Amino acid sequence: MVQVIAGSVISSLTLTVVENIHRMKMMKGVKVNRRSFLKMLGWGGAGTALAGCDMPTTVTLEEGKEEVVSYLSPEEYVIPGVGVWYASTCTQCDAGCGLHGRVREGRALKLEGNPDSPLNNGKSCMMGQSGVQTHYNPDRVTSPMMRKGNSLQAVSWDEAMAELGKQVSSVSGDRFAFVSGSLSGHQSVLTSELLSKVGSKNHFAYETINTSIWQAVSKDLLGDAMPVIRYDKAGVILSFGADFLATWMSPVHNAGEYAKFRQGERGVLVQVEPKMTLTGGNADLWVPAAPGTEGVLALGIANIIVSRGWNKVDVPASVKTELAQYDLNKVEKITGIQGSKIKRIASLLSERGPALVLAGESTVGQAKGYEAASAVMLLNIIMGSVGTTIEPSVSFPENALAAKQGNTSSLKAFAQGLSDSKYDVVFFYNSNPIYSAPEALGVESGLDKVKFKVALTMFPDETALKADLVLPLNSAIEDWGTHVAAYQGGSATMSLQQPLMEPLYKETKGFGDIMIALLSKLDEGYKQFPDYYAYLRTSVKNMPAELTGGALASDESFWNGLLQKGVLKTTGVTGSLTATLAVAKVGTPTDHLDQTSLTLIPSARLGLWDGRHANIPWLQEAPDQISKVVWDSWAEMHPHTAAEMNLKNGDIVKIESKSGSIETQVAITKAIHRGAISVPMGQGHKEYGRYAKQTGANSLSILDPVFDHKTGELATHATQVKVSKTRKNQILIKMGGSDVQMGRSFVRTVSADQLRRTEGGA
Amino acid sequence: MSLSNILDNLSRFRQDAESERYGHHDYEHRFGMAIDLDICIGCNACSTACYAENNLPVVGKDYFEQGQAMHWMRIERYWDDEELEHPERGASFIPMMCQQCGAATCEPVCPVAATYHTPDGLNAQVYNRCIGSRYCSNNCPFRVRYFNFWSFYESSWPEPLNQQLNPDLSVRDKGVMEKCTFCIQRIRVAKDSAAREERNMIDGDVITACAQACPTNAIVFGDTMDPTSQVSLAWKKHEVKRGPYTHKEAKSDEEIRGYRVFDELNVDPSVMYLERVRDSEV
Ligand code: SF4
Ligand code: SF4
């Protein structure tokens, strides 16, 4: 079971060992005690690293008594009982948090945030913690597989690569497509290289959970797509469906900033959304506006502000006149929110500023999502947030390494291409559209028209099982990589991913290794690199001084420093903000609502995410933060709505959209609007290993093909469904017997006013 | 043996609860926590970190339904405004795990002293002494003791998941009670390192897996006997003392946020919570 690091295979890890030995040699003859010695190496987590001497009685090296020299031989590299922490990067979502991984006896055991990463400052989320279960997952693909007849059969890498080379060199450029999730760093460079060598422009970076519409609106109205959001500077945050503590942009980073916002002079959080998200659960005021009416509400608030003269920035009369049509009565009627409450929100923005107003999924996931987000952005502009709580972006200075963010407009484009029979060869990397794309887009049937489909994947997911060639990837813990997160909260950092251990399986390969091997077939120049590590090493050596902060990248110590710290902090390029005042033509729900249907909310969860983590047992068993349900899907309904249909907890309902239907159990909650039904995304896999398969229902599959008219993003919150009772029911399995405290006061609550009196707000 | 044991434990327990000195030990440390419910966002990072650190089994849907989940750290979520149409003030989250009570009600009832108090102020569980009577969990007011009704080893860690198991602690088998240990393996390592370096432990030498992971730093862990530790400072600021229940009226301002859950039972919990805040003007 214990994996001892072998010196024979030229695997990436052997190379780390070689690196370390090399570093040790440089220090030969210098007497250093073990503590400072370990610190000097790339063995991150200075304090914790040494705390890793878990079983001191079995440790033979006594501190200070050993010289460096005796420690050099690879056999002794693994010290029984000693855990060492290496820096790496989390790849469980595209936020790109830095990690420290604890390695003992050659096994990676525990992941923690890397304190040197300015993104997550040593912290991590539940998905980051679960990286080890992705890696040690019992359902990994362990050898290349090729379709022979109707089934996938194990083949050798030689055979797989020969076929791949043949396909890629014979496909005509524009008939080649590459589908991935968000990509950055050198993996992105190699992907672009492959596409350009093949002569194709068809890269589809696809992520269901994204912030594209927010970025599009920021770009158009503020002149900067990715402004830095200063939660910590805000006195009041008004969030229209932006679940920034869980699924929006960079959750761990945001949570750290949120803590600063709550401490000291305590900021106020108001959340507007039809179904309570984790962020909504933390709000001082939670406002369930009718689904799809958030844009109207934002303009209604803006109208109050400008008519009372509370705006902090001059507003031209023409804008005021336009806003005037959103008078309180009308807004109250459309949104279902009491006028007094709307006024209160408006006055909060004016009294408790600096204000910060955000727009996230439930608001932007509409056919007029762009307009809704624009209406929200207008509040930022008139409240003077631009320049105070919203600061100019800071972007990574090297474009080729910067993030290519995934979105759903690329999914739409890809699906269109499929139905037009545009592709002969398609690669899928970190992407499983057969599961996550709405069935109405016809991805699954469209793929039948593609002659050769290649899945670069760790798991037998729905898309991989449809492929003609499956190439088993190393896990993030076994692979090299570099990552430049799209949103970094003001820093410009590249995070290094280094293998924490030797690959578990002989027949898996790193993504970069496969790309290098493939590129070598298309371009002689790549033959100089035996593998991805060699390529990465050379690229880092050649980094220009403006990326390295003046340090000489060709210097060995630069690379060593990078291995040790895990992050390269560089000086970013600062953008600039110029606000444009305009009143968006927001949609109203009459455009699409009818009274007998409910709005389907396929809410995103920190945990199963877009379904990619449904195969992680810890995350399946972790109760949903709000509903506390485990292991299954559920449909959240308001008690009033449920009563009308005579439904109780655990009753199985059929949820039918124009595009399909699913069945799942009812979970009654008041944390949802009466007109909505929420089935969180992530469950209902048909494949994807033992933990994911046949667990729950896939709410993404029945979404109607409605897209935001401006950006082409999937309108995730615009599907209307009919709900009907079936005769089936089951026991709703959730954590905790009671939803209320029954006077026991586990959680006690004080008012902010009392807090100010007693703790002085500090 | 067991009767005298119980009586002995009981008298010690009462002594703990009632005496000024609050304890029968010559404590070396008394580890404790301060958890700020105003910045705990209920995200589950702590709880998942605990699974990763402490070899907690995944029991699966059916056993979960039977209430046999083994989440040493669970995030409870309550709705407070029952009469309203919607929970307008959000949810109330509380991370709940063993409170490492100074006068633990679980300890005196164990017929074989498998759960006992350590000189570090921990309520320890000796797995190979535990006979599975489950008296302790019956007697725990916080419901944070978890019994292995089954042997979960094979179902929870099919190969190669088992390679992730933390070798610093065991996997508990059928018939044994378990619960949060304040990551005792981390404490032990830190103590040993300090001893090797011939120094006293200092604040920050140990951080539990949950506190380490928490994205908002809601959990502060440390030695409540070290007056300069972060946790001691927090306890002091919020006027929560070790030992018997401090009535709110005894505080300089009864609105100060610190409190211990079920403090009025005089079990001397080692975890202080800070009240969640909601802006009632909003
Ligand atoms: S936010 Fe994303 S990158 Fe950061 S720890 Fe969680 S999964 Fe990993
Ligand atoms: S202190 Fe350790 S054992 Fe206890 S809940 Fe936290 S992580 Fe789990």
Ligand code: SF4
């Ligand atoms: S990790 Fe921190 S914020 Fe998240 S639930 Fe635990 S204590 Fe609360």
